[in-house]
Amino acid sequence: MVRKKIVAGNWKMNKSYDEGIALVEQLVDELDMDKVGDTHIIIAPPSVLLQPVTELLMFSPGIAVAAQNCHHEESGAFTGEISAAMIKSVDADAVIVGHSERREYFKEDDALISKKMKAALDKELMVIYCCGESFEERKTANHIAVVEKQLRTALSDFSAKDADNIIVAYEPVWAIGTGEVATVAQAGEMHTHIRTVLSSIFGDAAQNMSILYGGSVKPDNAAELFAHPDIDGGLIGGASLKSADFMSIIYAMPK
Numbered sequence: 578m579v580r581k582k583i584v585a586g587n588w589k590m591n592k593s594y595d596e597g598i599a600l601v602e603q604l605v606d607e608l609d610m611d612k613v614g615d616t617h618i619i620i621a622p623p624s625v626l627l628q629p630v631t632e633l634l635m636f637s638p639g640i641a642v643a644a645q646n647c648h649h650e651e652s653g654a655f656t657g658e659i660s661a662a663m664i665k666s667v668d669a670d671a672v673i674v675g676h677s678e679r680r681e682y683f684k685e686d687d688a689l690i691s692k693k694m695k696a697a698l699d700k701e702l703m704v705i706y707c708c709g710e711s712f713e714e715r716k717t718a719n720h721i722a723v724v725e726k727q728l729r730t731a732l733s734d735f736s737a738k739d740a741d742n743i744i745v746a747y748e749p750v751w752a753i754g755t756g757e758v759a760t761v762a763q764a765g766e767m768h769t770h771i772r773t774v775l776s777s778i779f780g781d782a783a784q785n786m787s788i789l790y791g792g793s794v795k796p797d798n799a800a801e802l803f804a805h806p807d808i809d810g811g812l813i814g815g816a817s818l819k820s821a822d823f824m825s826i827i828y829a830m831p832k
């Protein structure tokens with residue numbers, strides 16, 4: 578297995594049904610597959626759009642679909658939640674877990690995130706596991722330790738075989754939706770450390786794991802970030818809502 582290059586778009590709580598369909602149709606029509614090359618694309622729409630987007634992309638094998646969250650139980654009295662089984666039942670491919678907005682607004686911690694990952698992997702979904710430090714943690718030079726603790730708490734129960742289905746997204750909280758992007762040196766230092774931690778958990782399998790950077794990636798800064806050997810792609814929020822911007826970011830991946 579080789580390490581995949583991935584550009585994933587997290588729409589968050591944006592786009593009506595019709596707007597979401599229109600955005601995916603535009604991407605399918607306009608994406609130049611020669612420029613995409615071997616980059617894998619993932620789209621994470623809100624859950625009401627999972628089924629129609631999956632159906633629209635049935636004949637676009639290079640574009641996968643992810644949910645933005647899941648519950649760790651398979652079913653039950655959890656009003657407002659969706660399970661990994663439900664995500665799988667609409668033929669989606671993946672689920673994002675541990676996004677900083679879920680950590681901050683819904684008080685999710687790595688012990689819970691680990692349960693969500695187990696639920697998703699049990700249903701043969703890929704997992705995009707997000708980690709990252711706050712501004713305060715970086716300012717006090719605790720960023721490396723904080724991210725390492727997140728990774729070890731969430732991932733230590735998984736095997737090297739599971740690692741094939743886990744993508745890590747490093748998203749410094751201070752860079753998400755703020756327009757402030759980590760420098761290549763800051764992101765690169767963290768990605769290299771993340772791979773060292775992944776190697777200590779998963780052994781050689783860590784070499785094949787994709788580590789994405791997320792936090793204000795835009796068409797004008799993507800190429801520089803993606804050129805770093807340990808940055809295997811991006812998790813894109815705001816810029817994934819406009820097809821032209823999302824496509825330029827996809828094309829910025831080195832061939």
Ligand code: PEP
Pocket residue numbers: 587589748752753754755756791792793794812813814815816
């Ligand atoms: C995100 O939501 O994962 C993200 C990185 O957002 P943005 O690109 O808008 O900073």
